[in-house]
Amino acid sequence: MEESTNEKEMETYTAINKNNGRTEKRTCRKTENTGWISGKSEWEGLCSIFSVERGVVTKNGKPEETSYYITSLCTSAEKLLETSREHWKIESMHWILDVVFSEDSSAVLSENSLKSLNILRKFALMAHKKYVLSQPRKKAYKTSMFDCLLNDNRL
Incomplete structure (x- = not known):
C-alpha cells in the first residue's frame, strides 16, 4: 500500500x-x-x-x-484474513489436481467424462489426504501416491 x-x-x-x-x-x-x-x-x-x-x-x-x-x-480485517485463507485452501486443491493428477492436460473431450473424472480425482485426493494424515511422517502427495502405486500393501 x-x-x-x-x-x-x-x-x-x-x-x-x-x-x-x-x-x-x-x-x-x-x-x-x-x-x-x-x-x-x-x-x-x-x-x-x-x-x-x-x-x-x-x-x-x-x-x-x-x-x-x-x-x-x-x-473487518479478521474476516478478510479468514476469507484469504479459505481461498488458498481451494487454490491448493486445484494445484494438486493439476500438478499431481495432470487434470489440465487431460485429452478427454466428452463433458460427461470430464465431470466424472473430476469427481473421481477429488475422491482419490480426499481418500489419499486421509491416508497421509494417518501416517507418522508427512510426505508430499506425489511421492506418497507413487509409493502406493509401487506397493500393493501400502495401496
Whole structure:
C-alpha cells in the first residue's frame, strides 16, 4: 500500500497458530481509503484493499511473504484474513489436481467424462489426504501416491 496511507486509517488483525512444530503468524492490514488508486473506476464496487503478511517459524528458518488484495467486501480485517485463507485452501486443491493428477492436460473431450473424472480425482485426493494424515511422517502427495502405486500393501 502507498506510503501516504495513514496508519490510523488501517485496521489490523493478527492470528498466530502452532501446527506441526511450526509457528505461523498472519497479519492482515485493511483500509477503505481507496481514493489514491489510479483506475479505481474500473473496479466496480471496490470497497477496500488489504495485505496479508505471512511468516512461519520452522527449524529451517523464518520465511515471510506479503500478498495484496482488492475487494468489494466491506468487512473487518479478521474476516478478510479468514476469507484469504479459505481461498488458498481451494487454490491448493486445484494445484494438486493439476500438478499431481495432470487434470489440465487431460485429452478427454466428452463433458460427461470430464465431470466424472473430476469427481473421481477429488475422491482419490480426499481418500489419499486421509491416508497421509494417518501416517507418522508427512510426505508430499506425489511421492506418497507413487509409493502406493509401487506397493500393493501400502495401496
